[in-house]
Amino acid sequence: MNLNRAAIPAVLLLTSSMSALGNPHLTLIESTPCLQAYREWFYTDVRRRPAEFSATAAGATPEQCDEARQVHERIVQEQADQLKRDQEAAATAARDEELRQQAAAAAEAKRRSHARQAATAAATAKQAAEDAQARKPGVRIGMTKAEVINTTSWGKPWSVRKTTNASGTLEQWHYGDSNFLYFEQGRLVTIQN
Incomplete structure (x- = not known):
């Protein structure tokens, strides 16, 4: 050239x-x-x-x-x-990135919302169960174990301790905070609270 x-x-x-x-x-x-x-x-x-x-x-x-x-x-x-x-390409890339970030933020917000709803539903169900249990009547001497569990506000015990002696078997049901029920031959004989 x-x-x-x-x-x-x-x-x-x-x-x-x-x-x-x-x-x-x-x-x-x-x-x-x-x-x-x-x-x-x-x-x-x-x-x-x-x-x-x-x-x-x-x-x-x-x-x-x-x-x-x-x-x-x-x-x-x-x-x-x-x-x-x-x-224009830079503006499009910036818009795409902004949309991606908005979508990610929306997905995270939705996930958090679902988690809050699940936690609220679980707490509501637990409270409803506790309220239903509290509306049940208390225990009475002479009730069977099944009646105490199914029809009273006491429900299932936290722990059960069995003691056997010459007169038979004594069951001690513990409900926490010094609350106890005592059963002999399948019937409630003592309430301690």
Whole structure:
């Protein structure tokens, strides 16, 4: 590739966009000495518009300079389009991440809600069972073991201790806090509380 000295800075300025336009613009740079002059003019005063450029470099025709301006405009437009695509992709990625985080937060909130509901339901069921047991009547001397367990507020004992002596077997049912029921021959004989 044989470039004149005036076109070398133009090539360096366009290297970032070579993939956007491909080889045709390199050929144009080689054959258009006014491209460097155009780019210098374009970047000196950003308020200028490409249509205002009328200078021609030595040895370049007005058509070549016009074509160089058009190439530059395409490069600038493609760079702006690529920047816009990159910004849109970044915005989409940010939205996707935000949606993922919101979904994760919603799933965690739902899991916690279900856990609270399960705990509340368990506590409610336990309280209902305790209330139902408390509404049952107390014990009376002469009741059987089955009657004490099924029909009284005492229910099942925490522990049972059996003592056998010459007069028979004595069962001691412990209900905690010094509450005891004593059974002889299957009947309640003593209440201790």
